[in-house]
Amino acid sequence: MSADKKSSEPLFSKKNKKLITDPLTDNNPVTIQVLGICSALAITVQVNQAIVMSLSVLFVIIMGNLIVSLLRNLIPSRIRIIVQLLFVASLVIIVDQVLAAFLPDLSAKLSVFVGLIITNCIIMGRLEAFAMANKPWPSVLDGFGNGVGYGAILVLVAVFRELFGSGTLMGFPIFGNSLPGSESGLYQLGYQNNNLMILPPMALIIVGVIIWVQRARNKALIEEH
Amino acid sequence: MAINKESTGFTFGFAIVLVIILGVILASLAEGLKPMKEKNVRVKKQIDILSAMMDVEEANIDRSNAETEFSKYVKLEEAVVLNKDGKEVGKGKSAFEIDIKKEFRDKTLEEKDKKFPLFIAKNKEGASRFIIPVVGKGLWGPIWGYICLEEDMNTIAGVSFDHKTETPGLGAEINKPFFMDRWKKSEISDSEGDFKKYEVVKDNSGTTDPSKVDGITGGTITSKGVEEMVNRSLAIYTNYFKNRKSK
Numbered sequence: 504m505s506a507d508k509k510s511s512e513p514l515f516s517k518k519n520k521k522l523i524t525d526p527l528t529d530n531n532p533v534t535i536q537v538l539g540i541c542s543a544l545a546i547t548v549q550v551n552q553a554i555v556m557s558l559s560v561l562f563v564i565i566m567g568n569l570i571v572s573l574l575r576n577l578i579p580s581r582i583r584i585i586v587q588l589l590f591v592a593s594l595v596i597i598v599d600q601v602l603a604a605f606l607p608d609l610s611a612k613l614s615v616f617v618g619l620i621i622t623n624c625i626i627m628g629r630l631e632a633f634a635m636a637n638k639p640w641p642s643v644l645d646g647f648g649n650g651v652g653y654g655a656i657l658v659l660v661a662v663f664r665e666l667f668g669s670g671t672l673m674g675f676p677i678f679g680n681s682l683p684g685s686e687s688g689l690y691q692l693g694y695q696n697n698n699l700m701i702l703p704p705m706a707l708i709i710v711g712v713i714i715w716v717q718r719a720r721n722k723a724l725i726e727e728h
Numbered sequence: 729m730a731i732n733k734e735s736t737g738f739t740f741g742f743a744i745v746l747v748i749i750l751g752v753i754l755a756s757l758a759e760g761l762k763p764m765k766e767k768n769v770r771v772k773k774q775i776d777i778l779s780a781m782m783d784v785e786e787a788n789i790d791r792s793n794a795e796t797e798f799s800k801y802v803k804l805e806e807a808v809v810l811n812k813d814g815k816e817v818g819k820g821k822s823a824f825e826i827d828i829k830k831e832f833r834d835k836t837l838e839e840k841d842k843k844f845p846l847f848i849a850k851n852k853e854g855a856s857r858f859i860i861p862v863v864g865k866g867l868w869g870p871i872w873g874y875i876c877l878e879e880d881m882n883t884i885a886g887v888s889f890d891h892k893t894e895t896p897g898l899g900a901e902i903n904k905p906f907f908m909d910r911w912k913k914s915e916i917s918d919s920e921g922d923f924k925k926y927e928v929v930k931d932n933s934g935t936t937d938p939s940k941v942d943g944i945t946g947g948t949i950t951s952k953g954v955e956e957m958v959n960r961s962l963a964i965y966t967n968y969f970k971n972r973k974s975k
Contacts, residue, residue, distance in 0.1 A: 548896045579739040586746065593750045597757060604761040607768035607791075668897055698946060701897040 514640065522644040526652035529721065532625040533656040534714045539625045543657055544706040546616050550673050553661035555609050557654025559602070559617060561647070563594045564626050568646035571634040578635075587630040588621070595620045625653055660709045668700030773824075774798035779888040780874035781849060781857050802849040802859070810844040814967025823847065829872060832863045844964055855879050860965050864957025867949040869893040871902065871957060877916070881969040887911045889954065899950030907944060914938040916962050921973060923966035928955040 513519075532538045542560075546552045570590050571578070578586050599617045602610040610617070620626070629649050634642040665671055670678040670690075679688015681696060699705050718724045732738060771794045778784050778798060789797045809818030809826065823845035831842050847859040858877040863870065873889035887908050894900040901907055915938055918924050927940045928951045934942035943951030 577733065577742070579733050579742055581734070582739055582743060586743070589746060589750060593754055596754055600757055600761050600765075604764040604768070607765075607772065696897065698897055701895065 519641060519644050522641055523648035523651075526645075526648040527655065529724065531652045531656065531717075532628075532649050533653055533710065534717050535724065536625075536628075537714075538628060539623050539653055540707070540710065542616060542619065542623060543660060543710055544703040545619075546613060547657055547661040547664050547706050548668065548701055549612075549665050550658060550661045551609070552612055553657045554654075555602075555606070555613060556616065556620075557650070557657050559595075559598045560620055560623060560626070560653055561650030562598060563591060563620055564629060564650045565643055565646040566594050567591050567626055567630055568634040568642040569639055571630045572637060572639040572642035575635050575637075583635065584627075584631065587627060587635075591626055591630070592621050625649055656710070656713065659713065660706055663709050664700045664705060667697050668705070670696050771795060774802075776888055776890065777802060777847060777849075777859055777861075777874050780859055780876040780886050781851060782886070801851065802847055804847070806848040808846050808848075808968075810846060810964060810968050812839050812842055812844070812964055814844075814964050814969075814971070816968070817843070828861050828863050829870060833870075844961070846965060846968070849876075851885075857885060858969075860961060862957050862961040864953050864960070866891050866894045866902075866953045867899050867947075868895070871950065871953055873954075873957075875911070875958065875962070877969075881973060882915050882917050884911050884914050884916065891950070894950050895947070897946075898944065899947035901944050901947060902950055902954055910934060910941050914941070917966050917969070921966070921970040923963045925959050926955055926962075928952060 526532055529535065533540065533543060539560075542556060546556045567587070567590050571587055595618060598620070599610070602613070602617060629646060633645045637645070662672065665673075666677060670676060670681050676688075678694060679690050680686060681690045733742075768791075771791050774794045774797075775784055775789065775791070778787075778789060778794070778801060781801065784790075787797070804821045804824055805819075807820060807823035808816050809823050811817045824847075826843050826845045828843075828845070831837055845861060847861075849857045849859055851857050856879045858881055860875045860877070861872070862875060863872040865871065869892040871889065871891040871894065873887055875887045876885045877883065878885045889902045889908060891900060891902060894902065914926075916923060924939055928934075928943040929940045930943055930945075930948075932942055934940045941955075943955075
């Protein structure tokens with residue numbers, strides 16, 4: 504590929520745009536590739552947590568893709584996986600430390616799950632499958648697309664779980680006051696929060712429903728058996 | 729000269745250089761952020777202690793002003809350190825530095841060497857308050873809190889509980905006002921000054937019986953953890969209060 508061709512390609516060419524839009528829809532890392540399910544179960548009880556988790560993953564995946572892509576011609580192939588892991592782990596530690604220093608309350612809530620970003624297969628998957636073979640800019644876009652695709656599902660699941668499990672969104676009561684003895688709004692009429700929503704299995708069920716809806720709308724996604 | 733990047737030498741060199749670079753970056757970051765993290769931990773502890781005594785939101789206490797507000801209410805130089813029998817073994821600022829969570833976890837530490845700090849504070853009206861830190865086990869992880877006693881060293885003025893990983897909506901509710909308010913106004917000792925046990929119950933009798941507290945529906949193990957934590961800690965401090973009162 505000549506240098507001319509590279510400079511003539513616009514930053515957001517059709518191909519590059521596809522890198523962002525694909526993971527949001529027909530190649531979503533969570534609902535289509537079924538990756539990153541572990542964290543989707545763990546930190547989708549509240550929308551706040553889901554958003555911070557998504558942003559953390561977004562940062563790690565973009566930076567990871569960028570670094571690996573820049574060094575792709577230098578990384579010895581025999582140790583490439585462990586090198587990628589090193590970058591991801593370092594980035595995750597940076598996120599963890601920065602959260603602990605600047606957002607201590609949220610950091611306490613996310614506890615071990617920030618550290619567990621390391622094990623999020625979406626990140627390692629993108630580094631190995633995309634960043635190792637592509638130029639930095641497309642890699643950044645790919646990281647952005649996949650990070651947002653992951654985050655979108657996370658937040659969507661969290662909206663359902665927080666709304667029906669705790670009756671709040673971002674911590675604000677939606678259905679009224681649920682405290683026993685001083686109920687207001689819907690709770691006065693006998694409505695109750697669904698405690699099952701708060702437990703991890705419900706996240707799986709919601710992810711399952713999202714996958715179902717998505718495949719029902721796009722028949723091309725259904726695998727042949 | 730082209731480098732053979734698949735050679736063993738290059739592979740080793742690459743790995744070594746990379747690890748050194750990343751190590752330096754991470755170490756300097758951790759070191760650079762250390763003062764902020766330590767401050768966060770200290771401030772969180774101060775807010776937790778104050779929230780046993782008063783409504784910190786109402787008093788507009790947050791992370792930004794916690795340190796000045798804390799020194800206004802809590803007189804650290806009056807704080808005491810007790811041993812497991814409730815005997816005074818220390819006094820002063822060192823009480824704040826004791827990490828009772830760590831001591832509670834530490835299996836190698838002997839029971840007699842454990843330290844139990846007691847903070848003495850004055851509320852807005854100038855009345856004495858005694859604040860007892862407590863720590864215990866929930867369902868999934870540690871739970872901890874502070875119990876604040878009124879001037880009589882007997883009536884609970886307020887509590888603040890918190891947890892690390894209890895189930896949201898169930899055990900995690902122990903840090904919600906509706907649960908913590910259930911402890912208020914109950915008494916920790918009988919007329920002799922001896923400790924009486926608390927019982928966390930399910931049958932709603934907590935509203936009438938002062939030695940019972942209603943648990944949390946669906947959070948039985950966490951509620952029982954709170955019960956164990958409160959009873960174990962208060963038993964130690966009641967011994968101390970009995971002596972202090974008789975003086």
